[in-house]
Amino acid sequence: MGRKKVLAVVHTVTYGKRLLEILSLLETDFRLQVVFTAPPHDFGDDVPAFLARLGSVVLPWDQVPRMAFDLALAAGPRGVQFIDAPLITLPHGANYLKRVTSGADAGVAGLRRQDLLPGGRMPAAIGVAHRADLRDLARACPEALHLAQVVGDPVHDRITASLPLRAAYRRALGLAEGQKLVVAVSTWGAHSSFGRFDALLPRLIGELPRPHYRTALLVHPNVWAGHGAYQVRSWLARCEQQGIGIVPPEADWRSVLIAADRIIGDHGSVTLYGTLTGAPLLLAASPAQEINPSSPAAELAARAPALSPTHPLVDQLDYVARVYRHEEYAGIRSRITSEPGRFNRNMRTLMYRVLGVGEPAHEPSPLPLPAPLPLAPWASGRGEASA
Structure with a gap:
């Protein structure tokens, strides 16, 4: 059985967590095979352990440019211009909050030309959370505006649902x-x-x-x-x-x-x-x-x-x-997303459109978050908490 190949590009643990939220929309689809890779990154030392805990197939980064994929997903720009696949890029956090004020990289992180068009490459789509992001994108990198898709924010939707x-x-x-x-x-x-x-x-x-x-x-x-x-x-x-x-x-x-x-x-x-x-x-x-x-x-x-x-x-x-x-x-x-509760639907539609196959016949509703682990107990001799 021929399967479509999806590549998740995990630069850091933060990026990886955002991509896992997106990849959950592809679960149960036997037509797809998801694999991971980890490009070099200043904050990427913990990524191998993160991927090992997933039990995922991890492709060595130096092999990835010699392969072809049907879809690639990335929450950061480094090295993605070398990937042979239609690429969807997304922010790894809420909106575009931070700016860099010095050096050649000055600008709003995520909205700089090198973020949106890494290596000068046009991705298949740039996912954004809010309609207002289109205005900022048009000002920062107008040639990328036609690639933007307002999909919403997965963390907003999971928190709200939970x-x-x-x-x-x-x-x-x-x-x-x-x-x-x-x-x-x-x-x-x-x-x-x-x-x-x-x-x-x-x-x-x-x-x-x-x-x-x-x-x-x-x-x-x-x-x-x-x-x-x-x-x-x-x-x-x-x-x-x-x-x-x-x-x-x-x-x-x-x-x-x-x-x-x-x-x-x-x-x-x-x-x-x-x-x-x-x-x-x-x-x-x-x-x-x-x-x-x-x-x-x-x-x-x-x-x-x-x-x-x-x-x-x-x-x-x-x-x-x-x-x-x-x-x-x-x-x-209200400025976090202009598509509250609709990220899963919008993002799944975008991915399957790029893949060129029909979506599964079920609603991709956001799931409640899992329960957290207990906090550390009180230190010895200080007593357990009580009402």
């Missing part, structure tokens, strides 16, 4: 009735909130009274890849000893975010997705020089309260809960 399971996720994390979960979120880079964790972590450990609060850390996989898991865990060792949950880079962070009562974040995608959950937000970092000024991250930075170094942390968390109004963030949430 919100009714919040209580189940909290039970899975081991939270007691009435406990407040504070989730500290960081993107990567010198100006991320991780760059301020040396000041924030002692406050999370020392100022949040037990057993009323639990804390979890969501650190971008690029931080783990860039510094190495040993180093990151060394920096966070005191947190683990004190019962703070450290979500590993391979884990699904979305259910943890849904379970949060408060989110301390920055200008990254995870913080923006946090606006979907109803949890009040406190920004530990919002560097103007790294934020696309026309993005929803810029609007969030202008609206959300900022973490103060001088006021007690508990008072600040109580304050954001008092002043937070979920409806006031509706405009920010």
